[in-house]
């Protein structure tokens with residue numbers, strides 16, 4: 001069972017996760033951090049940027065993105081390469097040479113998955129993976145039906161995902177149809193998964209992922225197969241969890257040495 005931490009708001013979640021990462025960095029300055037894009041992880045990056053401004057050195061960190069749109073030029077403001085540069089690399093002071101995003105260039109897309117898997121292996125594997133969840137239950141762009149053994153590959157986005165992400169584009173028609181995304185099998189190899197979710201729109205997918213049956217129809221449920229998962233959510237995203245009271249009780253009685 002994943003550890004579920006319910007916090008008051010996204011800002012509290014951001015500071016909790018950022019403090020955890022900062023503590024990990026003290027033991028392991030060359031931490032390999034898996035970075036999600038989208039809105040959810042932004043409070044974590046903002047809190048890490050604050051710590052960086054106060055002197056936290058993240059220049060030895062390797063960052064590996066979860067996914068990329070296929071066919072958006074890297075320089076497009078909504079390519080995940082651009083988003084990671086803008087939201088993570090620059091504010092946190094990461095070394096751009098240590099930041100890797102799957103290659104969404106259609107000219108070499110057939111080998112993009114394999115090349116990114118090799119990149120993860122070469123980096124020594126992901127130590128801490130930040131995850132968001134889609135309203136339909138995807139993690140990274142593993143849409144419903146994705147195999148639990150899947151590796152980085154091209155996936156077709158659902159229409160729901162394209163509608164959800166249309167807010168970043170002029171219209172839904174501008175949202176790419178394909179992505180190159182780490183697979184569920186790739187994500188499950190990371191050493192610690194931190195899944196974040198905020199707001200009511202995530203409540204159903206979150207509850208199904210944490211407490212529902214383990215099924216490829218709900219890709220987020222893959223987290224139930226992992227040995228170290230921390231789910232950090234606000235009250236709205238937690239609202240459909242059956243065992244909310246138990247999670248709160250467990251947090252109250254958590255031994256201080258355990259951390260998240």
Ligand code: F6R
Pocket residue numbers: 035036037038039040041066067131132133134135138139140141
């Ligand atoms: C992003 C990603 C996606 C998002 C998910 C939630 O790299 O892989 O799984 O985490 O679509 O998006 P937001 O956070 O924008 O609600």
